[in-house]
Amino acid sequence: MIDNQPKKIKAYIAGVNLNDPNFDYYMTELANLTEANNMEVVGQSYQNAESIVAGTYFGLGKINEIKAMAHGLKAKVLVLNDELTPVQIRNLEKLTKLRVIDRTELILEIFASRARTKQAKLQVQLARLQYELPRLHPSENNLDQQRGGGYSNRGAGESKLELNRRTIGKQISAIKKELKAVASQEEIKSARRNQSRIPKVALVGYTNAGKSTTMNGLLKEFSAEGTNKEVFVKNMLFATLDTSVRRIDLKDNFSFILSDTVGFISKLPHNLVESFKATLQETKDADLLINVVDASDPNMVQMIRTTQNVLDEIGVKGIPMITAYNKADKTDRNYPQIEGDDILYSAIDPKSIKMLADLITKRVFSNYEEFSLLLPLSAGKELAYLHENAQVLSEDYEDDGVHLKANIAPDDQGRFKQYLV
Numbered sequence: 001m002i003d004n005q006p007k008k009i010k011a012y013i014a015g016v017n018l019n020d021p022n023f024d025y026y027m028t029e030l031a032n033l034t035e036a037n038n039m040e041v042v043g044q045s046y047q048n049a050e051s052i053v054a055g056t057y058f059g060l061g062k063i064n065e066i067k068a069m070a071h072g073l074k075a076k077v078l079v080l081n082d083e084l085t086p087v088q089i090r091n092l093e094k095l096t097k098l099r100v101i102d103r104t105e106l107i108l109e110i111f112a113s114r115a116r117t118k119q120a121k122l123q124v125q126l127a128r129l130q131y132e133l134p135r136l137h138p139s140e141n142n143l144d145q146q147r148g149g150g151y152s153n154r155g156a157g158e159s160k161l162e163l164n165r166r167t168i169g170k171q172i173s174a175i176k177k178e179l180k181a182v183a184s185q186e187e188i189k190s191a192r193r194n195q196s197r198i199p200k201v202a203l204v205g206y207t208n209a210g211k212s213t214t215m216n217g218l219l220k221e222f223s224a225e226g227t228n229k230e231v232f233v234k235n236m237l238f239a240t241l242d243t244s245v246r247r248i249d250l251k252d253n254f255s256f257i258l259s260d261t262v263g264f265i266s267k268l269p270h271n272l273v274e275s276f277k278a279t280l281q282e283t284k285d286a287d288l289l290i291n292v293v294d295a296s297d298p299n300m301v302q303m304i305r306t307t308q309n310v311l312d313e314i315g316v317k318g319i320p321m322i323t324a325y326n327k328a329d330k331t332d333r334n335y336p337q338i339e340g341d342d343i344l345y346s347a348i349d350p351k352s353i354k355m356l357a358d359l360i361t362k363r364v365f366s367n368y369e370e371f372s373l374l375l376p377l378s379a380g381k382e383l384a385y386l387h388e389n390a391q392v393l394s395e396d397y398e399d400d401g402v403h404l405k406a407n408i409a410p411d412d413q414g415r416f417k418q419y420l421v
């Protein structure tokens with residue numbers, strides 16, 4: 001059989017451990033990220049140290065060791081666990097004769113290869129340019145030739161550098177402008193959603209945990225549009241880079257708005273988080289977060305911590321949260337089951353999805369209260385509002401008006417005071 005697959009570039013991964021208890025976990029993530037970027041991890045090593053060596057990241061002895069190991073394993077690329085300074089990258093490339101990629105560039109490359117929509121593409125491009133800007137160097141002749149090479153005399157190099165900086169600067173402001181235009185359309189849509197009382201629930205969590213699968217499960221069970229509105233699911237890191245928003249109609253007239261968004265990983269580059277602000281807005285506006293966790297992953301606890309750290313970084317505070325332990329079918333535990341405020345479930349199991357929906361209902365509508373109302377027949381607008389924004393339990397048209405029983409959100413209760421019976 002002829003193997004048509006292009007050969008994967010071999011990569012050696014390495015990092016400096018500054019006595020960090022999570023170091024091994026970060027290296028596992030780094031290996032997964034490297035594979036996600038279509039490279040093959042052929043070996044790895046690390047150095048324990050009190051501090052990073054300013055000019056070269058590792059000490060010289062370690063660099064020589066890595067060079068020998070990596071070349072022995074036919075690696076072409078050295079992937080490092082932290083964001084490095086431009087000087088460190090350049091020096092390491094000279095000393096190891098390998099292409100050096102730091103963690104930030106690796107994540108940016110994966111995002112770039114996954115971006116499909118205009119907004120995602122612009123956001124990734126913006127983060128990339130912002131990463132590159134301080135990394136331009138006088139020895140570089142043009143933007144395509146980012147590193148190494150170039151023996152131009154200093155004066156000429158510097159003016160070229162200024163030109164490159166200006167070009168990138170201009171590109172950055174052009175992209176920001178375009179993003180603003182895209183974002184303002186999104187804002188109009190989200191403002192409309194925010195006006196309505198329908199609760200907003202956001203799926204969040206570590207990448208590949210099963211957020212999109214959970215959304216599809218809920219759509220299948222509870223949406224009139226059903227499978228037409230399904231979102232993209234794949235067993236890979238960062239399958240989702242956009243936010244999808246869907247309406248879920250539960251039984252008994254309960255509805256909520258559900259959003260699915262980009263997944264998280266440790267040490268997400270700050271630039272990337274910044275440029276994905278618009279995408280993450282839906283999470284900040286939510287009434288309830290569902291933190292989807294892969295319960296079959298041995299690093300589950302660190303993944304939960306990672307999600308919490310990213311939520312802190314994007315400024316999501318004080319929103320109630322359900323922790324949803326997914327992929328229970330890959331564990332030996334009984335599911336679905338409610339565990340305190342949380343749930344153990346499988347997103348591909350209808351019974352699990354129904355239990356998750358019940359839990360969401362309980363949490364989201366817990367502060368709703370039941371009222372008996374009598375509305376005059378002329379109050380058509382108020383009636384329509386109740387149907388849209390409250391849970392109408394019963395409705396009888398009689399001579400004196402419309403007799404209603406409804407569960408009403410706290411913010412709406414004042415509005416219907418005059419109709420109480």
Ligand SMILES: Nc1nc2c(ncn2[C@@H]2O[C@H](COP(=O)(O)OP(=O)(O)OP(=O)(O)O)[C@@H](O)[C@H]2O)c(=O)[nH]1
Nearest residue numbers: 207208209210211212213234235238239240263347
């Ligand atoms: N066995 C099993 N597989 C699941 C379950 N839920 C999701 N998966 C699989 O896990 C992989 C990732 O699922 P997604 O729903 O794309 O995960 P995500 O959290 O949206 O991931 P990103 O968008 O990449 O951050 C896919 O291959 C799914 O089929 C589950 O309950 N059981």
Ligand SMILES: [Mg+2]
Nearest residue numbers: 211212239240
């Ligand atoms: Mg997804």
